[in-house]
Amino acid sequence: xxxxxxxxxxxxxxxxxxxxxxxxxxxxxxxxxxxxxxxxxxxxxxxxxxxxxxxxxxxxxxxxxxxxxxxxxxxxxxxxxxxxxxxxxxxxxxxxxxxxxxxxxxxxxxxxxx
Numbered sequence: 001x002x003x004x005x006x007x008x009x010x011x012x013x014x015x016x017x018x019x020x021x022x023x024x025x026x027x028x029x030x031x032x033x034x035x036x037x038x039x040x041x042x043x044x045x046x047x048x049x050x051x052x053x054x055x056x057x058x059x060x061x062x063x064x065x066x067x068x069x070x071x072x073x074x075x076x077x078x079x080x081x082x083x084x085x086x087x088x089x090x091x092x093x094x095x096x097x098x099x100x101x102x103x104x105x106x107x108x109x110x111x112x113x114x
Contacts, residue, residue: 005058009066017071032080032092035073036099042072043104047111 017038024034049063077100084093 005062006066009062010070013067013070035076039072040103040107042068044107044111047108051112
């Protein structure tokens with residue numbers, strides 16, 4: 001039964017990520033910064049939910065594994081890095097890596113201590 005909860009959460013998270021990336025893309029921000037935003041925001045939300053006293057583990061699984069697991073995206077992060085390197089945007093690639101990794105860790109920590 002738990003896999004159904006995760007699948008539903010995954011559908012919700014992937015849809016929200018798609019809408020966020022679509023919206024940001026229309027605001028003249030490159031798609032890779034949309035990836036960074038969802039990864040950092042997802043890390044913040046994971047920090048908050050991981051440290052909350054959620055009574056049912058099914059709800060926690062729905063949010064953390066399902067919604068946030070699909071909302072954040074390591075594969076798109078890797079794809080974006082390769083694309084930036086291919087077009088020789090070395091500085092942007094390094095900044096993008098740092099924003100995703102350090103920003104994600106700091107956002108998770110902030111969410112954890114809130």
